[in-house]
Amino acid sequence: MTISATAPTVSGRAQPGRSGRQRAGYLFVAPFLLFFLTFQVFALLAALGLSFTDWKGSSGGSWVGLSNYAVLFRDPAFLTALWHTGLLWVLTVPILSLGGLGCAYLLTGPLVRFRRTLRTMIFLPTMPSLVVVGTLFLLLLDPTLGLPARLLDALGLPAIDIRTDPHVAIPVIAVMVLWRWFGYNMIIHLAALQNMSRDVLESAELDGASSWQTFWRVVVPMSRPMLLFTTVLSTIGIAALFDEPYVLFGPSAGPSQGGLVLGTYMFRQGFQYFNLGYAAAITYVLTAIVFMFALIQLWVSRDGR
Amino acid sequence: MAVETTTRRLRGPTGSPRQVPNGPRRRLRVRTVLAAVGVNALLLVFGVLAAFPLYWAVSTSFLPPDEIIGGAQRLFVHDPTLANYEQLLAHTRFLGAIGNSAVIAAVVTAGGTVFAAMAGYAFAKLRFRARDVLFLLVLLTMMVPPLVTVPINFVMMSKLHLINTLWAVVLPQLTPAFGIFWMRQYARSAVPDQVLEAARVDGCGEIRMFFSIVMPILRPAMAGLAIYMFMASWNQFLLPLTYLQSNSKQTYPVFLNTLNSSYAVPQTNLAVAASVLATIPLALIFIFGQRHFVAGVTTGAVKE
Numbered sequence: 131m132t133i134s135a136t137a138p139t140v141s142g143r144a145q146p147g148r149s150g151r152q153r154a155g156y157l158f159v160a161p162f163l164l165f166f167l168t169f170q171v172f173a174l175l176a177a178l179g180l181s182f183t184d185w186k187g188s189s190g191g192s193w194v195g196l197s198n199y200a201v202l203f204r205d206p207a208f209l210t211a212l213w214h215t216g217l218l219w220v221l222t223v224p225i226l227s228l229g230g231l232g233c234a235y236l237l238t239g240p241l242v243r244f245r246r247t248l249r250t251m252i253f254l255p256t257m258p259s260l261v262v263v264g265t266l267f268l269l270l271l272d273p274t275l276g277l278p279a280r281l282l283d284a285l286g287l288p289a290i291d292i293r294t295d296p297h298v299a300i301p302v303i304a305v306m307v308l309w310r311w312f313g314y315n316m317i318i319h320l321a322a323l324q325n326m327s328r329d330v331l332e333s334a335e336l337d338g339a340s341s342w343q344t345f346w347r348v349v350v351p352m353s354r355p356m357l358l359f360t361t362v363l364s365t366i367g368i369a370a371l372f373d374e375p376y377v378l379f380g381p382s383a384g385p386s387q388g389g390l391v392l393g394t395y396m397f398r399q400g401f402q403y404f405n406l407g408y409a410a411a412i413t414y415v416l417t418a419i420v421f422m423f424a425l426i427q428l429w430v431s432r433d434g435r
Numbered sequence: 436m437a438v439e440t441t442t443r444r445l446r447g448p449t450g451s452p453r454q455v456p457n458g459p460r461r462r463l464r465v466r467t468v469l470a471a472v473g474v475n476a477l478l479l480v481f482g483v484l485a486a487f488p489l490y491w492a493v494s495t496s497f498l499p500p501d502e503i504i505g506g507a508q509r510l511f512v513h514d515p516t517l518a519n520y521e522q523l524l525a526h527t528r529f530l531g532a533i534g535n536s537a538v539i540a541a542v543v544t545a546g547g548t549v550f551a552a553m554a555g556y557a558f559a560k561l562r563f564r565a566r567d568v569l570f571l572l573v574l575l576t577m578m579v580p581p582l583v584t585v586p587i588n589f590v591m592m593s594k595l596h597l598i599n600t601l602w603a604v605v606l607p608q609l610t611p612a613f614g615i616f617w618m619r620q621y622a623r624s625a626v627p628d629q630v631l632e633a634a635r636v637d638g639c640g641e642i643r644m645f646f647s648i649v650m651p652i653l654r655p656a657m658a659g660l661a662i663y664m665f666m667a668s669w670n671q672f673l674l675p676l677t678y679l680q681s682n683s684k685q686t687y688p689v690f691l692n693t694l695n696s697s698y699a700v701p702q703t704n705l706a707v708a709a710s711v712l713a714t715i716p717l718a719l720i721f722i723f724g725q726r727h728f729v730a731g732v733t734t735g736a737v738k739e
Contacts, residue, residue, distance in 0.1 A: 151561050151641065152561075155562065156563055158553040158556060161550045161553065165607075166573070166576075166612070168591075169591075169606060173587045174576070174584065177587035180587050185590065241470060241475070242478065248482045252485045255488075257717045257721050258717065259669065259670030259672070261670070261692055262688075262710040264692075265706045266488045266492050268706075269491070309485065366580050373673070373688075377695065393673075397673070397676075400589070401589075401677045406587075406589065406590060413580070413583040414583065416580055417580060417583050
């Protein structure tokens with residue numbers, strides 16, 4: 131068929147066709163939008179409103195203005211949880227992002243044997259659910275029967291007892307997070323490294339740069355967008371951390387609240403004491419911190435360019 | 436995956452790393468060997484550290500119960516038994532909990548994937564007035580920690596009388612902002628405009644066009660997203676813990692947690708067996724769809 135034959139029909143139908151496409155656009159977005167607007171967008175706004183009330187369980191509440199926030203910043207348990215969450219960030223996120231990239235870079239090296247097997251092994255912990263991961267660590271960390279305890283005992287060191295020692299709680303949670311998410315971050319970086327221009331890496335190596343130099347001077351700067359992505363992703367994950375500490379320590383958060391994080395504290399306030407207004411305030415402070423953090427990270431990565 | 440091919444190109448013509456032609460060759464050779472051993476050993480340590488706890492769980496689940504609770508732990512199982520599994524399946528609510536998890540995961544995965552495909556396609560290829568504003572909203576909510584909506588959705592679900600029904604856990608999960616983002620990226624690069632225009636010229640309706648032309652093109656992305664959604668909903672812990680209070684509505688992560696915490700002595704032998712069984716669906720996906728699995732869990736990350 132010739133173009134000239136169809137052209138008039140197209141232009142003739144252009145108007146209804148375009149509005150049909152408008153309608154089709156809304157139609158295709160509608161199912162997602164229904165749930166998205168209700169349980170995300172509206173919920174986010176309503177949660178802000180909720181944080182200004184003293185809402186208690188299902189009995190409702192009244193407007194209290196900023197008093198939840200005022201109480202929050204003098205609440206020692208909240209400050210402890212905030213401190214622990216920050217500590218966990220320091221212990222995990224740099225290793226997840228930069229370490230994940232380093233591991234991906236090692237894995238693409240020319241000298242590596244059994245590449246696929248190694249990649250699969252490192253990626254395996256992404257598979258089980260977090261509650262299963264918690265169960266695994268409870269099994270491994272048994273202070274008398276667990277393998278780490280027996281190894282430490284053989285070396286003459288005291289066993290790690292998460293049930294009595296408050297100081298080990300955060301490091302243990304950090305190890306769990308690292309174990310579960312390291313391979314995940316590595317795979318993201320690996321995929322990105324494969325899309326990266328090979329010429330740059332090759333020319334760096336031809337210039338006689340060592341792998342160590344190539345990594346810091348070429349791979350890291352080139353991976354900046356991915357590093358930003360994994361850092362933001364891990365930051366959100368750490369801020370909203372709940373499953374791992376809850377499975378290990380329950381709502382009481384372990385001895386002397388050693389394993390208390392913001393997620394646990396939100397759960398305790400919202401779903402044990404049913405202070406839903408207060409719980410909403412906790413999550414909003416959390417969101418504010420994450421947003422600030424993301425902005426700083428965005429700014430830092432822009433600045434360096 | 437493409438690791439093999441791309442790294443092969445990095446090697447020198449002989450397959451060994453490039454060397455300075457005339458310089459101190461021997462020293463370089465020694466250094467190369469040391470580097471090779473070092474890198475491989477390091478990666479092997481990472482690999483073993485990653486895989487070991489899983490091996491430990493699987494092997495422990497075949498130990499006799501009294502050896503798990505009271506006995507010393509060991510590297511190898513000498514006389515494996517199915518006692519833990521028999522007890523778990525016969526005397527606990529495990530199967531019911533798995534059933535609830537399966538229903539939730541099925542509805543969330545199917546609904547979420549199809550909704551995301553439709554919306555992602557619309558955001559990529561159709562023009563409508565609110566498009567850019569809506570997509571900006573989607574991007575913004577991706578940055579919000581998921582904890583934020585938990586208290587307020589509890590209030591909303593109570594008003595809707597949905598607390599203690601599986602809907603309370605399903606509905607909030609039907610909003611995969613990440614999936615929309617990913618589908619839009621994919622549809623933008625994979626769905627050719629000419630094909631759509633040609634179909635429109637032939638008088639094909641927008642809805643029929645989506646199902647007969649667009650969806651087949653989007654299938655690889657949908658497979659990845661479906662895996663991502665399945666994992667997220669199958670493993671979801673906080674929502675069922677807070678929104679489903681009766682025992683008959685428990686999902687498997689909540690049930691598993693009660694095995695660890697609700698008894699004077701943790702039911703470790705049952706918890707380990709339950710962990711292994713609950714991971715089987717994920718292991719099957721991992722084995723038979725590793726490509727899609729990787730794409731699924733890194734959803735949104737790879738395409739810039």
